[in-house]
Amino acid sequence: MALRNLSKLKIHKFGIRQFSKEANLVSVAVNDKTGVATLNLQRPPVNSLNLEILSEISSTLTDLEKNKTRGLILTSKNEGIFSAGLDIMEMYKPDVERMKKFWTTLQDTWIKLYSCSFPSVALINGHAPAGGCLLALSCEYRVMFKNCTIGLNETQLGIVAPQWFISSMRNVIGQRQTESALTQGRMFKTEEALSIGMIDEVVENNEEGVARAAAFLKRFERIPPMARAMTKKYIRKETIENMVKNREEDLKNFVTYGTQPAVQEYLGAYLQSLKKKSKA
Numbered sequence: 001m002a003l004r005n006l007s008k009l010k011i012h013k014f015g016i017r018q019f020s021k022e023a024n025l026v027s028v029a030v031n032d033k034t035g036v037a038t039l040n041l042q043r044p045p046v047n048s049l050n051l052e053i054l055s056e057i058s059s060t061l062t063d064l065e066k067n068k069t070r071g072l073i074l075t076s077k078n079e080g081i082f083s084a085g086l087d088i089m090e091m092y093k094p095d096v097e098r099m100k101k102f103w104t105t106l107q108d109t110w111i112k113l114y115s116c117s118f119p120s121v122a123l124i125n126g127h128a129p130a131g132g133c134l135l136a137l138s139c140e141y142r143v144m145f146k147n148c149t150i151g152l153n154e155t156q157l158g159i160v161a162p163q164w165f166i167s168s169m170r171n172v173i174g175q176r177q178t179e180s181a182l183t184q185g186r187m188f189k190t191e192e193a194l195s196i197g198m199i200d201e202v203v204e205n206n207e208e209g210v211a212r213a214a215a216f217l218k219r220f221e222r223i224p225p226m227a228r229a230m231t232k233k234y235i236r237k238e239t240i241e242n243m244v245k246n247r248e249e250d251l252k253n254f255v256t257y258g259t260q261p262a263v264q265e266y267l268g269a270y271l272q273s274l275k276k277k278s279k280a
């Protein structure tokens with residue numbers, strides 16, 4: 001595994017363009033033999049997704065696409081937490097210009113991850129609420145540690161998961177399970193998530209997780225990449241087009257509703273409850 005600076009390194013090996021990247025809030029390591037890139041989220045303490053980490057994920061996905069990576073494993077450097085979801089501080093008492101940039105960057109990141117041409121696996125090595133769950137659902141396969149939780153819990157915070165969050169879940173677990181899960185803002189334990197098909201495999205530790213993720217990616221070794229990519233594109237087309245068509249309106253809704261006093265109150269109370277918990 002190489003961990004180097006993308007801007008400094010672009011070489012060909014085994015017929016695959018190899019590269020890796022080291023940045024602040026994410027790091028990328030590319031396996032020289034397989035061409036598989038591992039993208040680590042590394043924003044302590046809980047990988048909450050603020051503007052800066054989303055920008056890094058987004059630009060990394062662009063680089064991976066350009067460099068024709070053979071597969072992606074999306075995971076966390078912080079074992080125990082995959083991602084705490086969107087950084088609530090981006091939504092609580094926001095600066096509206098930053099809030100717009102934040103949401104636009106989240107939209108871009110989702111579009112790139114959801115539509116990437118290479119196969120993708122989320123190695124969910126910790127809790128994955130809300131935006132963390134969205135990242136995992138956007139991948140093609142999910143391998144998860146025991147004793148963790150995953151779900152779109154937005155309603156519990158007094159906010160509403162946008163349509164494209166909902167579609168990302170519906171496309172994995174179906175309409176009925178999605179309606180039930182989202183109206184309750186339900187977080188699923190690992191075994192529950194497996195039983196409804198939200199995740200694909202359960203693993204004991206990182207070594208096993210990496211092996212299972214690699215095994216999934218290996219399934220495509222003999223499938224012509226273009227045929228694979230076009231098939232994925234056709235299958236995901238409607239979901240992506242709906243989001244792209246409505247992204248201006250989605251941004252407007254986020255700012256208009258997100259800044260409503262009642263929503264701000266919910267977010268403030270939720271933040272307080274998180275802080276109290278961490279001080280207890």
Ligand SMILES: CCCCCCCCCCC/C=C/C(=O)SCCNC(=O)CCNC(=O)[C@H](O)C(C)(C)COP(=O)(O)OP(=O)(O)OC[C@H]1O[C@@H](n2cnc3c(N)ncnc32)[C@H](O)[C@@H]1OP(=O)(O)O
Binds near residue numbers: 086
């Ligand atoms: C009516 C119409 C309304 C429309 C509104 C507009 C539409 C908006 C749509 C937005 C969609 C939102 C998506 C989201 O992702 S919202 C975020 C949801 N995330 C969560 O609920 C997770 C909260 N966190 C946790 O449950 C736990 O922190 C976790 C299990 C992840 C880890 O637990 P652990 O015990 O290890 O860590 P702590 O809880 O002690 O946390 C450590 C510190 O980190 C802070 N923290 C945690 N999560 C977040 C977060 N998401 N954003 C910001 N900060 C976070 C926590 O407060 C601790 O901070 P301190 O050390 O300062 O106390």
